[in-house]
Amino acid sequence: GQQVMQIPQYQHVQEGEDFTTYCNSSTTLSNIQWYKQRPGGHPVFLIQLVKSGEVKKQKRLTFQFGEAKKNSSLHITATQTTDVGTYFCAVGGSNYKLTFGKGTLLTVNP
Amino acid sequence: DTAVSQTPKYLVTQMGNDKSIKCEQNLGHDTMYWYKQDSKKFLKIMFSYNNKELIINETVPNRFSPKSPDKAHLNLHINSLELGDSAVYFCASSQVTGEQFFGPGTRLTVL
Numbered sequence A: 001g002q003q004v005m006q007i008p009q010y011q012h013v014q015e016g017e018d019f020t021t022y023c024n025s026s027t028t029l030s031n032i033q034w035y036k037q038r039p040g041g042h043p044v045f046l047i048q049l050v051k052s053g054e055v056k057k058q059k060r061l062t063f064q065f066g067e068a069k070k071n072s073s074l075h076i077t078a079t080q081t082t083d084v085g086t087y088f089c090a091v092g093g094s095n096y097k098l099t100f101g102k103g104t105l106l107t108v109n110p
Numbered sequence B: 001d002t003a004v005s006q007t008p009k010y011l012v013t014q015m016g017n018d019k020s021i022k023c024e025q026n027l028g029h030d031t032m033y034w035y036k037q038d039s040k041k042f043l044k045i046m047f048s049y050n051n052k053e054l055i056i057n058e059t060v061p062n063r064f065s066p067k068s069p070d071k072a073h074l075n076l077h078i079n080s081l082e083l084g085d086s087a088v089y090f091c092a093s094s095q096v097t098g099e100q101f102f103g104p105g106t107r108l109t110v111l
Helices: none
Strands: A005-007 A010-014 A019-024 A032-037 A043-049 A055-058 A061-065 A071-076 A085-092 A098-100 A104-109 B004-007 B010-013 B019-025 B031-037 B043-050 B053-057 B064-070 B073-078 B087-094 B106-110
Touching: A010 A019, A019 A085, A019 A104, A032 A071, A043 A055, A043 A061, A071 A085, A098 B043, B004 B087, B010 B019, B019 B031, B019 B087, B019 B106, B031 B073, B043 B064, B043 B073, B073 B087
Parallel strands: A010 A104, B010 B106
Antiparallel strands: A005 A019, A019 A071, A032 A043, A032 A085, A055 A061, A061 A071, A085 A098, A085 A104, B004 B019, B019 B073, B031 B043, B031 B087, B043 B053, B064 B073, B087 B106
16 A cells, blocks of 8 residues: 655754655655644644645645655744644545554644 | 544553444544554554445454444444553544544553
8 A cells, every 4th residue: 555754753843943844655646635633632634735746835834745746745934832743644545545654743942 | 513523532441341432523524434543653544434334444453343323423342452452543534535534532541
């Protein structure tokens, strides 16, 4: 099945610094989704990317889908303490199956 | 109104017991899922139902049995609980291949 590698596993930043997490696949992806899970919470959908080279923005969050549709990134500009949590990418497969990356845990020092 | 709800939120039980977790969604979605999240936060799909039909059945011990009485409900029954079953179990739902909506999770602790 689909597999996706997500890095880094952990990232600790000072408030105001930028943050990026990356997902890479050895195969071409039909789409990729991003989720955020706050500590003690449940995964919450952020965005879905479908088109090659797609770039989408949500306030301080920028999502990119690679030209070859094999990689994606989530970049947060000027992190805030509210950004703390684990960010997951997830790739779609057959039968509506989503395969999640292992996640990047972001901690922010105020 | 809660979109995807699960009960119970916490479940503490002894090894060897049988337990059930219930899930309900009021979003009108056709597809529902069960995920297991281990202590390292790895989210792994266990089962998926589409219109009450099982469509994903990952490599999960036979002790785990999902049941979908209707489109809005997907329950998970676990027999003969083992220590390694301790985890957070998330129910989710979606329409076609869109975003998945997750329930609040059930933290299962097996002693």
